[in-house]
Amino acid sequence: MSARILPPTPAAIAEAADLLRAGQLVGMPTETVYGLAADASDPEAVARIFAAKGRPNDHPVIVHVAAGADLSRWAARVPDAARRLMAAFWPGPLTLILPRAPGVLDAVTGGQDTVGLRCPSHPVAQALLAAFGGGVAAPSANRFGRVSPTTAQHVAGEFDQAVPVVLDGGPCEVGIESTIVDVSSDIPILLRPGHVSAVALSAVLGTAVLTRAQMDERRSVPRVSGSLSAHYAPRTPLKLAGAAVLAAEVAAARAQGRSVGVWSSRDPGGATVWVQAPSEPERYAQALYATLRELDGRGLDLLLLENPPAAPAWSAVRDRLGRAAVGSGAG
Structure with missing residues (x-):
């Protein structure tokens, strides 16, 4: 049985939220790429993401939250730099790396003391997050290392019965994964470039945002999604x-x-x-x-x-x- 692609009606969103509560996977549209969504607080559900994708166990996943969500469930603290970036770019294609709160699953953080949080701007993602009422782990809905999906059909063709439902939010507006910025310490670090540019980040923060390469010699930086040298790859050379x-x-x-x-x-x-x-x-x-x-x-x-x-x-x-x-x- 193939995944069912459903238009984002209230009934379909309610069904998808029920599947998340039951520990199942859901294909979720965002403005960047489609995500393979699961309840971020359910260890068995998160394990299903890793199994379906063939994802390494130490590779962290990003937690997606609804607009106005209480971040204390996920982050031990939210520094001023993070609050300024959230005010400027959330909801939107920006992931913030923050100190993890107690109780956040090691599978979500890759065993690190930080957690990645994002508030997507896609209206279907926001509707699903609001209906579900919790945080959703949602890496890109493709086999690990392969080309990310930007339509519901891409997701359904990738996973078949492993994903019961894919909500069809149309083609993704941005088309590449979110910008990732580490704001867990006093120096903001750009860990993955994306639609929100370093120039835009620096303008909001009033200081230059350094890159991973500039920081590697000074201190270690968190592992994040999409940071391996081999990623996003087609099977054809x-x-x-x-x-x-x-x-x-x-x-x-x-x-x-x-x-x-x-x-x-x-x-x-x-x-x-x-x-x-x-x-x-x-x-x-x-x-x-x-x-x-x-x-x-x-x-x-x-x-x-x-x-x-x-x-x-x-x-x-x-x-x-x-x-x-x-x-x-x-x-």
Whole structure:
């Protein structure tokens, strides 16, 4: 039996909330990607996430909360920096790493003394969280390390009967996972780039937000979702190439008898399949995972993607593509 994709009617949301209370998994839309949701306070339910995804046990998951939720159930304290970021960006695509409260499951935190919290802006996610009345662990609804889902159909095709219901919230507006910022200490650290940029974070905080690379030598930083070098990967080998050498890369692959799918701003010529890439970072991010999934399903020998610009606005996209290339075995 395949997962049932349901329109987000009040009855469907109530059914999904009942499934969460019963310890089952639910496909939940958010503005970033679709999540594989379970009751974050139920150890057996959280274990079902890890089993369904094939996720390493020490890899933490993010707890999603409703707007206005009491965070004391999850966080031991909420520093001033966190409150300022919440006021500016919640509900929205921003995850905050906070000191964990007593009683938060080790499976949720990866055994660390911190917990990741997010308040999604998608109206269906908010309706489900309000109906459920608790925190929901919801990593991306895909097999671990593979391409994240941005439609309900992606989720249903990934898990079949392991997920009884997927709420259909339409294509995800943002399209890549949330920005993650560690605010558990006195120095805010950007651990995963996303739609909320470092510039926007710094403007709210009135101080520069440092990156993981800048902090690694000073102190350890928490493990967070999407931080492994190999992630977000299609099964087809994926290679990144600059615009100037893309045509030569296509020609070389075709000379070897390999079929090639290309995602680039201009047609390099000679590709088996060419898809035009958006020129704006927001539109590119929104289309990224759906395009990777579509090309991955073509049975091609190689995917060639044009390297995005090095400008800060493209940092989140570049992060995802770099990890996808490594995860595909071609990076």
